Amino acid sequence: MTTTGTGIFYDGITSDRRKVAVEISGEAIEVRSPDGALLQRWHLADIAPLATPSGVLRIGLANAAAAARLEIHDQALAAALLARTKSADRTGLTDRRTRTKVVAFSFAAIATLVGGAIWGVPLVADRIAPHLPVALEMRLGAAVDTRVRQMLDTSRDGKPFECGAGDSPRAVAARAAFEKLVSGLEAAAELPLPLRARVARRPDVNAITLPGGRIYVFDGLLAKAKSVDEVAGVLGHEIGHVAHRDGTKSVLEAAGLSLLFGMLLGDFTGGGAVVIAARTALQTAYSRTAEAAADEFGARLMFKVGGDPQALGAILLRISGNAAVAPHFLLDHPEAQERADAIAKISRPSPTTALLTAPEWDALKSICAEGDPR
Amino acid sequence: MAIRLNNLGVKSWSPRLSSAGRFLEKMVGGMTIVDRIEPAAVSAAPEFSSRLSPVRLRFLGNREDYWWLMIRGGLLQMITLGIYRFWLFTDMRRFLWASTAVDDETLEYTGTGLELLIGFLLAIGILVPIYALLFVASLELGILSRFSGVVAVAVLAGFGQYALYRARRYRLTRTVFRGLRFHQTGSAVRYAVRAMLWWIATVLTLGLASPWATANLERYKMRNTFYGSLGGSFAGSGGRLFLRGLLIWLLIVGPFVAGIVAAIVTVDWPGVERTFEQLQYYERAINALRDNESISRGVRLLAGGILSSSIFAIVLYPAYEAIAMRWWLGGLRLGGAAVASDLPMRRYYFAYLRYLLYVVAFSIAYFAVAIALVAIAYFALRDSIDFASPPFTPGASGPGAILGAISGIVVYAIYILGVSTIYQVVVKMRLWQVAIESILISSIAVLDHVQADAATSSAVGEGLADALGAGAI
Numbered sequence: 001m002t003t004t005g006t007g008i009f010y011d012g013i014t015s016d017r018r019k020v021a022v023e024i025s026g027e028a029i030e031v032r033s034p035d036g037a038l039l040q041r042w043h044l045a046d047i048a049p050l051a052t053p054s055g056v057l058r059i060g061l062a063n064a065a066a067a068a069r070l071e072i073h074d075q076a077l078a079a080a081l082l083a084r085t086k087s088a089d090r091t092g093l094t095d096r097r098t099r100t101k102v103v104a105f106s107f108a109a110i111a112t113l114v115g116g117a118i119w120g121v122p123l124v125a126d127r128i129a130p131h132l133p134v135a136l137e138m139r140l141g142a143a144v145d146t147r148v149r150q151m152l153d154t155s156r157d158g159k160p161f162e163c164g165a166g167d168s169p170r171a172v173a174a175r176a177a178f179e180k181l182v183s184g185l186e187a188a189a190e191l192p193l194p195l196r197a198r199v200a201r202r203p204d205v206n207a208i209t210l211p212g213g214r215i216y217v218f219d220g221l222l223a224k225a226k227s228v229d230e231v232a233g234v235l236g237h238e239i240g241h242v243a244h245r246d247g248t249k250s251v252l253e254a255a256g257l258s259l260l261f262g263m264l265l266g267d268f269t270g271g272g273a274v275v276i277a278a279r280t281a282l283q284t285a286y287s288r289t290a291e292a293a294a295d296e297f298g299a300r301l302m303f304k305v306g307g308d309p310q311a312l313g314a315i316l317l318r319i320s321g322n323a324a325v326a327p328h329f330l331l332d333h334p335e336a337q338e339r340a341d342a343i344a345k346i347s348r349p350s351p352t353t354a355l356l357t358a359p360e361w362d363a364l365k366s367i368c369a370e371g372d373p374r
Numbered sequence: 375m376a377i378r379l380n381n382l383g384v385k386s387w388s389p390r391l392s393s394a395g396r397f398l399e400k401m402v403g404g405m406t407i408v409d410r411i412e413p414a415a416v417s418a419a420p421e422f423s424s425r426l427s428p429v430r431l432r433f434l435g436n437r438e439d440y441w442w443l444m445i446r447g448g449l450l451q452m453i454t455l456g457i458y459r460f461w462l463f464t465d466m467r468r469f470l471w472a473s474t475a476v477d478d479e480t481l482e483y484t485g486t487g488l489e490l491l492i493g494f495l496l497a498i499g500i501l502v503p504i505y506a507l508l509f510v511a512s513l514e515l516g517i518l519s520r521f522s523g524v525v526a527v528a529v530l531a532g533f534g535q536y537a538l539y540r541a542r543r544y545r546l547t548r549t550v551f552r553g554l555r556f557h558q559t560g561s562a563v564r565y566a567v568r569a570m571l572w573w574i575a576t577v578l579t580l581g582l583a584s585p586w587a588t589a590n591l592e593r594y595k596m597r598n599t600f601y602g603s604l605g606g607s608f609a610g611s612g613g614r615l616f617l618r619g620l621l622i623w624l625l626i627v628g629p630f631v632a633g634i635v636a637a638i639v640t641v642d643w644p645g646v647e648r649t650f651e652q653l654q655y656y657e658r659a660i661n662a663l664r665d666n667e668s669i670s671r672g673v674r675l676l677a678g679g680i681l682s683s684s685i686f687a688i689v690l691y692p693a694y695e696a697i698a699m700r701w702w703l704g705g706l707r708l709g710g711a712a713v714a715s716d717l718p719m720r721r722y723y724f725a726y727l728r729y730l731l732y733v734v735a736f737s738i739a740y741f742a743v744a745i746a747l748v749a750i751a752y753f754a755l756r757d758s759i760d761f762a763s764p765p766f767t768p769g770a771s772g773p774g775a776i777l778g779a780i781s782g783i784v785v786y787a788i789y790i791l792g793v794s795t796i797y798q799v800v801v802k803m804r805l806w807q808v809a810i811e812s813i814l815i816s817s818i819a820v821l822d823h824v825q826a827d828a829a830t831s832s833a834v835g836e837g838l839a840d841a842l843g844a845g846a847i
Binding site for chain 2: 010011012013014015016017050051052053054056058066067068069098099102103105106107109110136154255258259273274277
């Protein structure tokens, strides 16, 4: 077997290119200048083959700071050297092992991340949200409020977004009725922060809660409501969001998901879709949990103030009909029937008292009927 | 030994090569230095020195090997949800570096995927508090929250430039040529500030300042680039790039400006003013103006200008890329060695046309296979599953819908990955090859007796660049 030959040697201290004599002797490889002086002696166990075009073997010391290199163009000598070197292989075995390790590590990392996203993120958000200062949530609410108004205030008729402004007797009566309803619920709810509920001029049958205790009841909901208890039930649900600080929680959850999926995973080509899908599925799952909890809170609140807890379920069923609009896992609210059933389960028959008088209810229903042009 | 090398004019002495360090290395690394020939004595080796005519670089890479590397990397990225990218980038660089021959000697990339992963994780650790701070700041600033998005983008863009500079340092220190490493000095913060200021100037001048911005930033980068102790510089002038790119700039910006001017002339401004006076509120006036005839005509003119600009931009992009690459290569200096490039523009167009062809062919084949698979699945399962009822009807929930959504995403992700793999081989590798093969280096003999002078750097910068989406090969 060939154990001697020639090579090209770079000593790692200068870029000088030297023709050298190479000899494999025992457990080491010796590099000598043409006049016989020993330039380098490397233990075979320490050398690593390095990336080169085919036909050339380049070796250096593994993990060395200096980049001394020996190049062997003589195929027979190169083969002999590789045969003697345990760590060196040109079959790609080391690379394959590395790849297997990376894949195994990745699977473990992905499992951890998915587990963290499903259970960890909501858990952490639940724990952190109550401890964040109320003042911070109020500021967040103010910032969100500006955005939401830009998005929702789209009417072209020149009427103000919030209903019940102005000093006309009807407006004053409507405002008083709404405030009576809200303050009754607020007092019973024992909230960590003050409520700021308004009726908004929107046709949608809905109500929204922003961070910082900001609630908008849409005009469309008042129009569809058959009793004050239905409006109170929806308000109770929204107050549930305020009590649970769901606005802050959802910001924390979104941040957590951004960290887990946006940053750690997914920064690869085609990964955008995977990340968006995973985030949507997880965020709607968090949201469904929060909505169910708010329903429960609303129902209990209605008990406390003497209203009909089932009214929320009734209006939900009436406005949604039976048609599901999307697959369950893409809904951010549980389906209406499911919600109504859950509410019915925690409701017991109990004496109800009127939350508003009939004239007050009429005044509230017409709160958006007139709007003073700006 | 150390003294002798000091006398030879080594600028700064790497502590790892001091005598104590070498002793440590002997113990740890198994490196046994018995003797060394004095560099001056070896320089007499006749066949490698005193080459007077310019030397052309060669590209030795085999395209099939690269296809295989990229396809395997793409599949591994898919099943690891992208985590494999650090190892893929390493493989790509190792291949491209090893395929680039300067004067019969190939470059060598010594970075590892693990280094990139650790750098990336550290970068996440740096970025998360910054994201949190930006969020809290946008709340604290209250009224300024409308602009907080702009501020955040500016801060992150600055970070991106910082990261790019540090990533360049990482790549240079992992590049070995003839037994010596490259390295980079200079401050990444200063570079980022410089880049941001030039970026503002470029935007304000509709891109006219971009040649000078590029030249200035390249000067900074090359001034701080070293091969061993041999310092680099950049001789390209912004004015020359400006003149070469002026026609392209006019063709792209011209229609856009013409569209704006035409729109301004067309719109009935007194009428708009009246509307604002009548309606007082900004949002309401905007709503009312949607029905204004002169405005919609103006918008159409503006859109026409933007469309023509975009078409010119797409068609001329390879030309500008080629011009800029040739200019950039021609400005590179390393010590007394100078680069010249005779890059032919048509090879850029060939690369992009081939890419277009491959993508069309791949798309047809891919979707034919996808549709065939769905059809086979449908007919095979038709008898056992009722497709006309939930969970397969639209809007229904259940495992069928989840399965459908997931398979849709997978089909899309694989397609995008395929297109990106084609791009990496057909465009990126090709353009690398074209650029390398266009290079002629004069006075290459100055690379023959360079002294070592470098320590390696961490991969945090590269990690930052990756986390900010600014990474590149």
